[in-house]
């Protein structure tokens with residue numbers, strides 16, 4: 001019989017537990033043994049694992065975080081680390097390793113493939129959605145929901161005070177989360193890495209647009225969604241620059257790690273469950289070094305390398321819509 005190992009690595013994402021559950025149940029149905037390495041690749045290097053079964057994943061689908069814990073592991077990136085991991089996997093007679101994580105985790109998985117002859121499968125789990133070859137990643141939909149409900153709350157106080165708010169959302173170097181959250185929360189402006197030109201241009205656009213709006217009504221709130229890691233000097237610098245330019249109070253809000261937590265929304269549970277179960281269906285197949293994703297409703301197997309080499313564009317129609325609503329002249 002086959003023996004499968006699963007681990008979660010890198011930034012945790014809501015739905016990772018749902019994915020673990022699906023993998024464990026699918027393994028039980030197929031009569032495979034299943035273990036979970038803890039603390040990401042660290043567990044693989046230190047042989048820290050637990051046996052998993054139906055009972056452990058009972059009542060798990062709705063829980064945020066990951067019961068296997070997660071980490072970023074530098075040692076694993078070295079050849080010595082990958083060799084050690086290969087030895088450990090062989091020691092436990094593992095046939096298949098399933099890695100749930102983002103692009104750093106996939107690079108690690110791909111590196112391991114060079115040293116280990118077993119089957120390596122990746123499942124996309126990150127709130128950033130910055131993985132090529134799949135329309136969405138596990139955790140992305142929940143993070144949008146969290147950001148949107150938070151921005152709705154910011155809007156209440158912004159409206160009460162007729163203030164300008166800057167809201168920073170996560171996403172690493174990609175603007176998926178920022179764009180989706182901005183559109184769904186009716187933000188007045190969004191600053192994304194994919195569309196960012198220069199600080200001066202952006203400041204000019206925001207000020208002009210704000211002035212235009214104030215001609216219609218003095219009593220407005222104004223919300224700007226800012227993708228993280230983008231503005232030189234950070235959100236406080238932008239708040240300061242905008243305060244000077246607009247002669248109004250500008251308040252910065254960083255949503256931060258709140259966006260990583262919470263019970264996964266149904267889209268994430270369903271995606272996680274489909275991808276997890278599909279990964280187990282590949283255990284007897286001659287395929288390795290791939291990520292399992294979903295494109296246009298179809299499950300796809302994508303070579304791990306392509307997941308970070310292929311650029312993943314923002315949804316064109318969403319960008320156009322956001323620009324139109326922001327008033328394209330200023331976008």
Ligand code: F6P
Pocket residue numbers: 011102126127128170171172228260
């Ligand atoms: O990749 C997920 C993510 O939450 C990014 O959005 C963010 O840039 C990063 O991880 C934060 O990492 P850490 O939890 O190590 O601060």
